[in-house]
């Protein structure tokens with residue numbers, strides 16, 4: 001795999017959470033670093049990262065037209081207060097990733113989040129607002145789009161503020177994000193669990209040209225309740241999410 005040395009994953013950043021789903025019989029993907037390229041098939045594990053930092057830190061020399069992958073050392077995320085979380089979900093399985101608010105405050109890391117994976121084929125999502133000192137967005141949907149098993153694109157799916165209209169604990173920010181006031185968060189004296197929940201969906205094709213369907217399912221299930229699928233979730237978070245579906 002190799003590649004130019006600037007791609008090597010040498011963060012010294014504190015790693016927030018590593019969801020290592022133990023190697024299962026169906027997992028034939030032996031690439032564990034989110035900064036290396038791989039191709040996957042259904043039932044493989046797939047490693048990707050979430051980087052939390054300031055918005056400008058994701059761009060080369062703060063130039064808003066050149067967004068680099070957090071794996072790219074030209075960004076020097078490792079010298080800022082950035083934080084990285086790594087996950088390894090199963091391809092084509094609807095998953096909800098959580099980052100517990102009691103161990104992490106996204107506002108102090110810079111307030112924006114980028115999802116990333118790969119090196120030569122470095123995919124990264126646009127930076128999305130998570131938190132500042134007054135507001136926090138806790139619910140996200142991330143689409144991972146594959147073509148013949150190679151990750152092509154990562155993007156955040158938004159539903160405007162439809163899901164939080166009329167919910168008194170939520171504020172609609174800039175007509176796109178449902179947010180909670182920091183003062184309402186448990187770790188800031190309020191009563192709400194402000195842990196982040198990131199729902200994943202897969203689209204496109206795997207390396208055997210099999211169609212990845214979980215995105216299709218999310219779209220169709222949205223009108224009902226996806227919550228049955230997350231039966232192991234803590235009630236605090238589920239209550240929050242039920243506002244969204």
Ligand SMILES: *[C@@H]1O[C@H](CO)[C@@H](O)[C@H](O)[C@H]1NC(C)=O
Pocket residue numbers: 063064065066
């Ligand atoms: C930002 O990058 C683009 C593309 O490389 C370049 O055309 C532009 O001049 C740059 N802007 C600044 C302010 O450096």
Ligand SMILES: *[C@@H]1O[C@H](CO)[C@@H](O)[C@H](O)[C@H]1NC(C)=O
Pocket residue numbers: 098100101102193195234236237
């Ligand atoms: C986060 O951790 C705290 C303390 O361990 C726990 O009480 C809370 O339920 C957790 N939240 C989630 C969403 O797992």
Ligand SMILES: *[C@@H]1O[C@H](CO)[C@@H](O)[C@H](O)[C@H]1NC(C)=O
Pocket residue numbers: 132133134135173174
């Ligand atoms: C936090 O972000 C929201 C949405 O952009 C904004 O309305 C609010 O003023 C910001 N708070 C601070 C302290 O900048």
